[in-house]
Amino acid sequence: MLSQKGGRGMTGNLGRLGRNLLGVVLVLLVSCAGEPSAEYDGRFTQTEARHLLRRAAFGATDQEVDRAVREGLARTVERLLDFRSVDALERRLFRRCDPFGVYTCPEDTLKYWVSLLIESPNPLQERMALYWHDRFATSLAVLDRRQQHYMKDHIDLLRREGLGSYRELLLKLGRDPAMLVWLDGALNTKFSPNENYAREFWELFTLGVDNGYTQQDVEEAARAFTGWVEDRRRDDQPYRMVFLPEFHDAGSKTIFGVTASFDDADVVDLTLRQTQARLYVARGLLEYFAYPDPEPELVQEMADFLEAGGWRLRPLVHKILTSNAMFDARAFKSQVRGPIEFVVGLARSSGYGLQLDRLELVYHLFRMGQIPLVPPSVKGWDEGLAWATESALVGRINFLARATEGAAPASAVPPASLSDAGSTAEWVAEQLGVALSVQERERLVDYLSTVAREDGGVERIRFNAQDPRHQVLKLGGLYFVLGQHPDANRQ
Amino acid sequence: MNTKRSWAAWPGCNADLPEPSRRQFLGWSALGLAGLALGPTTVLRDSSAAGPVRRLVIINLFGGNDGLNTVVPHGLAAYFRARPNLALPAEELLPVDALYGLHPALVNTAALMRAGHAAVVHQVGYPEPNFSHFESMSIWSRGIRQFRSTPDKRGWIGRLCDLYFPRPADVVGLGVGYIEDLVASTARPLSLETIDAFDLIRPPHLGAENDARAAAVTDLLATRQGEPGYGGALAGAAQRAYELVEVVRAGVARYQSRVAYPDTTLGQLLRDAARLIAADLGTRIVYTGFGGFDTHAAQAGLHPRLLAELDGALGAFVADLRGLGEWDRTLLVVISEFGRTNFENGSQGTDHGSGNVLFVLGTRLRGTQFGPPLTEASLAQERIQGAYEVDFRSVYKEILSTFLNVDPAPVFPEPEERPVRLGLL
Numbered sequence: 001m002l003s004q005k006g007g008r009g010m011t012g013n014l015g016r017l018g019r020n021l022l023g024v025v026l027v028l029l030v031s032c033a034g035e036p037s038a039e040y041d042g043r044f045t046q047t048e049a050r051h052l053l054r055r056a057a058f059g060a061t062d063q064e065v066d067r068a069v070r071e072g073l074a075r076t077v078e079r080l081l082d083f084r085s086v087d088a089l090e091r092r093l094f095r096r097c098d099p100f101g102v103y104t105c106p107e108d109t110l111k112y113w114v115s116l117l118i119e120s121p122n123p124l125q126e127r128m129a130l131y132w133h134d135r136f137a138t139s140l141a142v143l144d145r146r147q148q149h150y151m152k153d154h155i156d157l158l159r160r161e162g163l164g165s166y167r168e169l170l171l172k173l174g175r176d177p178a179m180l181v182w183l184d185g186a187l188n189t190k191f192s193p194n195e196n197y198a199r200e201f202w203e204l205f206t207l208g209v210d211n212g213y214t215q216q217d218v219e220e221a222a223r224a225f226t227g228w229v230e231d232r233r234r235d236d237q238p239y240r241m242v243f244l245p246e247f248h249d250a251g252s253k254t255i256f257g258v259t260a261s262f263d264d265a266d267v268v269d270l271t272l273r274q275t276q277a278r279l280y281v282a283r284g285l286l287e288y289f290a291y292p293d294p295e296p297e298l299v300q301e302m303a304d305f306l307e308a309g310g311w312r313l314r315p316l317v318h319k320i321l322t323s324n325a326m327f328d329a330r331a332f333k334s335q336v337r338g339p340i341e342f343v344v345g346l347a348r349s350s351g352y353g354l355q356l357d358r359l360e361l362v363y364h365l366f367r368m369g370q371i372p373l374v375p376p377s378v379k380g381w382d383e384g385l386a387w388a389t390e391s392a393l394v395g396r397i398n399f400l401a402r403a404t405e406g407a408a409p410a411s412a413v414p415p416a417s418l419s420d421a422g423s424t425a426e427w428v429a430e431q432l433g434v435a436l437s438v439q440e441r442e443r444l445v446d447y448l449s450t451v452a453r454e455d456g457g458v459e460r461i462r463f464n465a466q467d468p469r470h471q472v473l474k475l476g477g478l479y480f481v482l483g484q485h486p487d488a489n490r491q
Numbered sequence: 492m493n494t495k496r497s498w499a500a501w502p503g504c505n506a507d508l509p510e511p512s513r514r515q516f517l518g519w520s521a522l523g524l525a526g527l528a529l530g531p532t533t534v535l536r537d538s539s540a541a542g543p544v545r546r547l548v549i550i551n552l553f554g555g556n557d558g559l560n561t562v563v564p565h566g567l568a569a570y571f572r573a574r575p576n577l578a579l580p581a582e583e584l585l586p587v588d589a590l591y592g593l594h595p596a597l598v599n600t601a602a603l604m605r606a607g608h609a610a611v612v613h614q615v616g617y618p619e620p621n622f623s624h625f626e627s628m629s630i631w632s633r634g635i636r637q638f639r640s641t642p643d644k645r646g647w648i649g650r651l652c653d654l655y656f657p658r659p660a661d662v663v664g665l666g667v668g669y670i671e672d673l674v675a676s677t678a679r680p681l682s683l684e685t686i687d688a689f690d691l692i693r694p695p696h697l698g699a700e701n702d703a704r705a706a707a708v709t710d711l712l713a714t715r716q717g718e719p720g721y722g723g724a725l726a727g728a729a730q731r732a733y734e735l736v737e738v739v740r741a742g743v744a745r746y747q748s749r750v751a752y753p754d755t756t757l758g759q760l761l762r763d764a765a766r767l768i769a770a771d772l773g774t775r776i777v778y779t780g781f782g783g784f785d786t787h788a789a790q791a792g793l794h795p796r797l798l799a800e801l802d803g804a805l806g807a808f809v810a811d812l813r814g815l816g817e818w819d820r821t822l823l824v825v826i827s828e829f830g831r832t833n834f835e836n837g838s839q840g841t842d843h844g845s846g847n848v849l850f851v852l853g854t855r856l857r858g859t860q861f862g863p864p865l866t867e868a869s870l871a872q873e874r875i876q877g878a879y880e881v882d883f884r885s886v887y888k889e890i891l892s893t894f895l896n897v898d899p900a901p902v903f904p905e906p907e908e909r910p911v912r913l914g915l916l
Contacts, residue, residue: 369684393732394688401693477697477707489725490721
């Protein structure tokens with residue numbers, strides 16, 4: 001953007017024709033050379049591939065990174081977006097989690113999603129679900145026994161629609177049972193309207209606080225959302241949500257200055273007609289995948305692209321992942337890795353953590369400050385240094401201690417040719433995104449070259465990453481140590 | 492909004508945890524052995540055995556507590572008119588005076604009030620009420636009404652500790668995560684979820700290798716302290732975590748008490764607050780709280796339980812502080828981001844309001860009722876529980892100057908529209 005401003009200044013003393021011509025040339029030049037929304041035109045090496053895979057896939061093994069570099073950016077992003085069927089995996093998890101056929105226990109739903117996060121062949125699908133789960137933060141903490149299955153349906157909604165039509169996603173969200181409980185939609189009837197959902201729908205989900213709606217709009221929209229009630233009649237069955245026309249307020253409402261007998265789909269459409277709605281989506285996704293505080297022109301361009309494409313999310317995410325913005329210097333290491341990203345990232349890139357019971361992973365996530373499916377509030381989780389409280393970091397250290405205490409998973413071990421202390425330190429550092437200084441490398445070589453004895457002394461060893469004893473005593477420790485490095489906690 | 496800030500507040504979840512896992516969880520925390528060879532601690536070197544200090548304990552009722560059903564204006568007909576279902580009958584209230592009574596669940600609070608150790612400040616708020624939880628919380632946290640246009644992103648407690656209380660254990664957030672109030676620039680307040688979980692796992696079969704790992708970590712972290720941006724901040728935080736685990740664990744070992752706290756979120760948080768106070772780390776502010784006060788629906792079932800949790804925890808905490816000899820040096824403040832509507836809604840609940848009651852507890856109070864009382868006229872307004880009459884910053888400022896003995900002016904740079912002097916202490 002800076003270059004565009006410079007371009008305008010340079011044309012100051014030319015005639016109108018020359019100015020226009022020069023303008024066209026400059027615009028062309030600028031759009032070829034690094035316009036943030038344009039297709040990425042730089043190098044795609046290990047560095048860029050790791051960055052892309054951390055952001056879009058939580059992380060990847062060394063082999064997966066190599067494959068991405070070999071295939072190039074375009075093919076890699078297409079592969080990320082091309083979801084394979086996970087029906088079989090879902091069914092397997094379902095059986096494993098709950099033999100009774102319905103998700104009536106919160107632990108089952110947690111295990112189900114955590115397993116998908118670390119095992120699914122479609123990491124971007126889970127990445128999007130996590131994004132929407134943070135934005136439309138809904139919790140199983142308020143659900144009782146016979147409502148628990150709502151949460152499984154809720155996370156599946158975010159998984160299935162996360163890259164579909166934004167309009168559909170919003171519409172289904174308003175009819176989603178977990179959401180109807182969480183924000184009192186099931187209590188919102190013609191006879192007793194409840195504004196909780198309507199307020200958060202705009203404040204947190206679609207527009208931003210105080211961004212173009214009034215208290216009056218909130219009250220009127222609440223009426224449009226009415227009609228959903230919970231069917232609790234069958235004593236031996238889980239509850240379910242039903243739409244009853246007699247509870248729906250079909251009367252006339254005035255929203256954003258327009259008056260008609262609006263229903264929930266109309267509120268969604270009226271909302272999407274607000275310019276700030278598309279900016280809100282575009283800004284959020286740019287910040288999630290690319291970098292913080294994206295410039296207004298970039299947001300606007302992505303927003304217009306989304307709207308012009310009929311609010312389909314997949315093309316927008318494709319455009320962001322293959323844009324210059326994605327690989328801008330501002331993007332690299334600009335986020336603090338959240339606990340879910342950290343745990344899933346370690347498991348997906350090295351295999352450490354996969355051996356732990358899924359419920360234990362949830363326990364560690366709890367200690368690190370992010371229980372999946374239990375956000376602290378409808379606003380979702382605070383990010384950045386909010387993840388770095390002393391308590392949360394002790395949680396990270398303890399997760400690493402448990403994850404790395406035993407035998408090394410295959411993808412955590414460097415190739416045989418890189419098995420000495422120095423090469424191993426460098427290889428693991430690269431896996432975890434750590435740029436090692438000379439001093440740090442030296443310290444780690446020193447660490448790998450001795451084993452502490454119980455009497456306080458040390459035994460010198462010739463470290464070999466292929467040696468199973470060295471793997472347990474030292475390679476795991478290397479991951480433990482480098483996992484706490486600030487670089488490994490950013491993405 | 493719904494707020495559940497801890498696993499313990501998760502209905503049914505603890506009960507649902509399979510027994511082996513629960514034992515494992517307990518086992519892991521017990522595994523954390525003290526005595527990691529970490530070298531000298533730098534952060535807290537001068538803070539052990541700090542000697543007697545006065546301290547403030549802030550309890551935040553997240554979600555917007557319904558002040559009208561907490562300190563009930565039974566003397567006003569408008570109260571009963573506004574709440575045909577939710578109004579509490581005058582004869583059930585714990586007596587205060589001709590206008591007010593306390594919710595029947597607040598037995599300990601009422602006893603403290605009779606002894607002159609608990610006070611209510613009425614109609615506390617800020618100008619131009621905002622009905623969003625998050626906006627309102629930010630206003631309370633930052634201490635700045637126009638916080639969105641203010642470049643200073645710190646919380647009021649963050650500014651306070653940058654100025655006066657810079658060491659990590661000077662200000663401790665308990666069970667509230669990275670709350671905006673505590674965001675500072677140079678100082679680093681400590682944020683703990685629970686004391687018991689603030690301990691390191693040492694896999695037993697790794698033996699002395701655990702120390703070798705930890706030594707390598709701290710050496711690496713030390714080289715990254717000065718990095719700009721997130722890098723240095725993360726390295727510093729991790730380094731502090733290692734140091735503080737030692738200090739806090741050694742400190743809380745001094746705590747001895749026979750007071751039984753209720754097994755509730757706030758009960759356990761306040762027990763941790765007492766353990767921290769007993770640890771003698773020089774802590775000047777403890778900030779804690781619990782959620783669930785956003786009673787949009789079925790309030791008659793929810794609200795009494797929430798107030799009982801508050802009152803039960805307060806009763807145990809005050810008794811414990813007395814036993815520890817610390818009650819005279821402690822002041823408690825109970826806040827919430829806003830009150831609720833005067834009128835009940837169609838779901839037997841109340842919606843977001845503005846002005847609210849605030850409690851102050853301690854032995855040095857000069858009265859039990861502060862701020863202008865509610866009137867029939869103020870209750871006739873729909874959304875606002877009384878107009879805001881007392882700026883919350885006036886309350887905080889008075890406490891800072893008269894109890895913690897620091898100059899509050901730089902802590903609250905935005906002047907109140909209508910500053911008041913309550914004469915609390």
